Amino acid sequence: MYEFSWHMSNVGESHPLLGPLSEIVGVHHVADEDFVRRSYTRGPFQVLGGGSRGRVPGIVVRPADSDQVARIMRLANESLTPVVPKGGGGSAAAFPPHHVGHDGNILLDTTRLNRIDIDREAMTVTAQSGAILSNVQAEARKRGLHFFAVDVPVHMDTIGGVCSGFLGGGEPSDVATAGPMNAYLLGLTVVLPTGLVVRTGGGRAPTCGSRRHCTARRAVPT
Ligand SMILES: Cc1cc2nc3c(=O)[nH]c(=O)nc-3n(C[C@H](O)[C@H](O)[C@H](O)COP(=O)(O)OP(=O)(O)OC[C@H]3O[C@@H](n4cnc5c(N)ncnc54)[C@H](O)[C@@H]3O)c2cc1C
Numbered sequence: 001m002y003e004f005s006w007h008m009s010n011v012g013e014s015h016p017l018l019g020p021l022s023e024i025v026g027v028h029h030v031a032d033e034d035f036v037r038r039s040y041t042r043g044p045f046q047v048l049g050g051g052s053r054g055r056v057p058g059i060v061v062r063p064a065d066s067d068q069v070a071r072i073m074r075l076a077n078e079s080l081t082p083v084v085p086k087g088g089g090g091s092a093a094a095f096p097p098h099h100v101g102h103d104g105n106i107l108l109d110t111t112r113l114n115r116i117d118i119d120r121e122a123m124t125v126t127a128q129s130g131a132i133l134s135n136v137q138a139e140a141r142k143r144g145l146h147f148f149a150v151d152v153p154v155h156m157d158t159i160g161g162v163c164s165g166f167l168g169g170g171e172p173s174d175v176a177t178a179g180p181m182n183a184y185l186l187g188l189t190v191v192l193p194t195g196l197v198v199r200t201g202g203g204r205a206p207t208c209g210s211r212r213h214c215t216a217r218r219a220v221p222t
Contacts, residue, residue, distance in 0.1 A: 014080075015058050019112070024063070024072055025061055025062060025064065025068050030059065030061050030062075031060045032058065032060070036112050037107075038060070039053045040054075040056075041055070041056055042089075055103070056102055056103065057107035058104035059104075060103075060106075060107045060108065061107070062109045063108065064106075066189055066191055066197055069171060069191045072106065073191050073193055081106055084107050085110060085129075086108065087130060088153070088158045089156065090157045090161065110130030112130065113130035113131070113160070114131050118139055120145070123145060125139075125188060129160025129161075129163075132155065134149075137154065140191045149181065150162065185201070185204045188201060
């Protein structure tokens with residue numbers, strides 16, 4: 001159990017998890033400097049004059065794989081430190097949310113979780129949660145496939161952000177024909193708050209939400 005008492009007014013002091021987090025992801029992928037933490041509070045709607053600036057996180061960490069994410073979550077669980085994941089930052093709400101945790105929060109930036117593997121034969125994509133939608137689309141197109149993305153800012157939104165964010169899978173403009181992105185998921189690797197890694201699915205055909213969704217899927221590859 002880690003001792004944890006740190007708050008924003010402790011300017012000049014290191015976050016208590018700086019050392020343990022650096023051991024997990026390396027010193028170049030953890031930051032508790034004020035200017036870094038504040039840069040993570042800016043969302044697109046705030047820039048446009050709407051919405052509000054989110055809660056300033058206590059420390060920012062950028063893992064590279066699910067093993068590192070699991071170790072971060074175990075550490076957070078032991079020290080009772082709230083964790084807020086951040087994908088592309090395209091969320092329409094204030095980010096990070098004000099109602100989560102305290103000023104010592106860990107902000108888990110998924111930017112480095114950006115691997116994209118395409119199986120041309122099976123017509124499937126296996127991507128890490130921080131993969132940007134337009135990058136996945138570009139990789140699919142190189143192989144003559146079409147990756148369906150809902151009506152979101154595709155150059156900033158991530159797979160993880162869209163699947164966990166607004167409406168649980170994105171609200172498509174053509175919802176009647178294509179359905180939300182979650183309807184296309186074949187399997188997930190999920191790190192639970194305890195650090196336990198759970199794998200679901202396994203490449204089987206997804207359950208069709210409706211006859212229209214099935215039709216749309218057949219039409220997806222080009
Ligand atoms: C101009 C504009 C237009 C938009 N239009 C639409 C639209 O038409 N339809 C629609 O559905 N949405 C729309 N959005 C909203 C946006 O697409 C969603 O909020 C989406 O979830 C953002 O994805 P992101 O990767 O940027 O996630 P972030 O903004 O970084 O995070 C969104 C939420 O998901 C959580 N999260 C992120 N990554 C993970 C992860 N790997 N694991 C667990 N939780 C995670 C975050 O903690 C946060 O709560 C729009 C946004 C903008 C700015």
